[in-house]
Amino acid sequence: MFSKRGCSHCTFQNCPVRPYAKRKPNTKQADCIYDCLDLWLVKWAGLLGDGHQLHGISTFSFQTWLSQARQSKDYALPNSSWSQGMMDLYSRFLEMCKDGTWKRIPSYTWLYRSTQLNLKKSLKLTSEKERKETRLFPRNMDTEGVGFEYAMFLNPSEKRMVCLFQPGPYLEGHPGFAHGGSTATIIDSTIGGCAIFVAGRVMTANLSINYRNPIPLGSVVLVDSKVDQVEGRKVFLSCQVRSIDGQTLHAEATALFIRLDSTKSLQQQMSSQ
Numbered sequence: 001m002f003s004k005r006g007c008s009h010c011t012f013q014n015c016p017v018r019p020y021a022k023r024k025p026n027t028k029q030a031d032c033i034y035d036c037l038d039l040w041l042v043k044w045a046g047l048l049g050d051g052h053q054l055h056g057i058s059t060f061s062f063q064t065w066l067s068q069a070r071q072s073k074d075y076a077l078p079n080s081s082w083s084q085g086m087m088d089l090y091s092r093f094l095e096m097c098k099d100g101t102w103k104r105i106p107s108y109t110w111l112y113r114s115t116q117l118n119l120k121k122s123l124k125l126t127s128e129k130e131r132k133e134t135r136l137f138p139r140n141m142d143t144e145g146v147g148f149e150y151a152m153f154l155n156p157s158e159k160r161m162v163c164l165f166q167p168g169p170y171l172e173g174h175p176g177f178a179h180g181g182s183t184a185t186i187i188d189s190t191i192g193g194c195a196i197f198v199a200g201r202v203m204t205a206n207l208s209i210n211y212r213n214p215i216p217l218g219s220v221v222l223v224d225s226k227v228d229q230v231e232g233r234k235v236f237l238s239c240q241v242r243s244i245d246g247q248t249l250h251a252e253a254t255a256l257f258i259r260l261d262s263t264k265s266l267q268q269q270m271s272s273q
């Protein structure tokens with residue numbers, strides 16, 4: 001299935017999971033990507049093996065997540081607003097996906113849709129319309145290029161998540177530079193994505209950022225995060241934000257995520273706060 005010659009299903013050259021796919025012309029590209037992602041997650045869960053860390057993943061119903069994902073737009077694919085620098089970096093990471101070391105992570109306007117409606121009820125959003133209109137914060141703009149343009153790649157064996165980030169003009173803080181809150185958002189999302197893949201359902205308990213150099217709007221930076229330690233429900237991570245050439249350190253951060261008690265639903269967790 002993972003031989004160098006490729007996947008037995010996939011027709012998609014850049015399939016994030018089985019990139020050198022042996023082509024089978026009648027398979028739909030989108031189906032294959034998510035089937036592959038599904039298989040890979042199961043395989044990865046099996047490899048990591050440590051029941052506790054993976055409890056959130058195994059109980060979260062990837063099937064539900066994947067079936068919803070199939071019907072949704074993937075915002076982590078290139079669009080016309082991406083600069084050449086962003087495209088080059090994206091291509092470099094896709095290249096590194098080919099031997100399976102890295103995985104491209106698709107991205108939607110939501111994170112946990114299967115629990116969403118109940119959760120939103122408990123949060124007292126007033127109308128069904130408001131509940132339906134909720135969006136993952138960094139995916140909240142419809143116009144390409146004006147806000148958060150980003151794509152993430154995961155290295156499971158290193159427990160590392162990187163994010164290619166191109167901040168658009170609506171993220172301005174000081175003139176011409178990204179607002180520190182937008183930097184915090186993309187750090188939280190990247191570190192959070194890494195923690196989710198290692199520990200399942202988690203929430204940020206602490207995020208500490210040192211801002212070293214401002215990020216020019218329209219530039220491309222690499223947010224590089226990794227899990228440093230897992231102690232019971234606590235997941236400790238660290239992160240650096242650097243320019244593409246690695247010469248400029250824009251920010252560095254540490255974070256603590258807490259795995260939500262797997263005996264309670266996310267809704268119960270939230271309503272007991």
Ligand SMILES: CCCCCCCC/C=C\CCCCCCCC(=O)SCCNC(=O)CCNC(=O)[C@H](O)C(C)(C)COP(=O)(O)OP(=O)(O)OC[C@H]1O[C@@H](n2cnc3c(N)ncnc32)[C@H](O)[C@@H]1OP(=O)(O)O
Pocket residue numbers: 060061062065105111152188189190192193194196202203204205206233234256258260261273
């Ligand atoms: C099928 C899935 C597919 C997934 C696809 C993934 C794609 C990935 C890509 C993109 C992902 C985007 C990801 C987005 C991520 C965004 C994340 C956020 O922004 S979260 C919002 C902000 N955070 C909050 O609002 C939390 C508010 N706080 C709480 O709810 C609670 O305090 C919580 C849950 C954090 C902990 O509460 P307790 O009651 O469960 O646990 P207690 O007992 O208080 O703490 C447990 C242990 O942790 C320590 N602890 C807790 N908070 C701490 C803190 N701030 N500092 C230090 N220690 C702390 C405690 O001292 C305790 O330690 P001792 O066990 O006694 O040793």
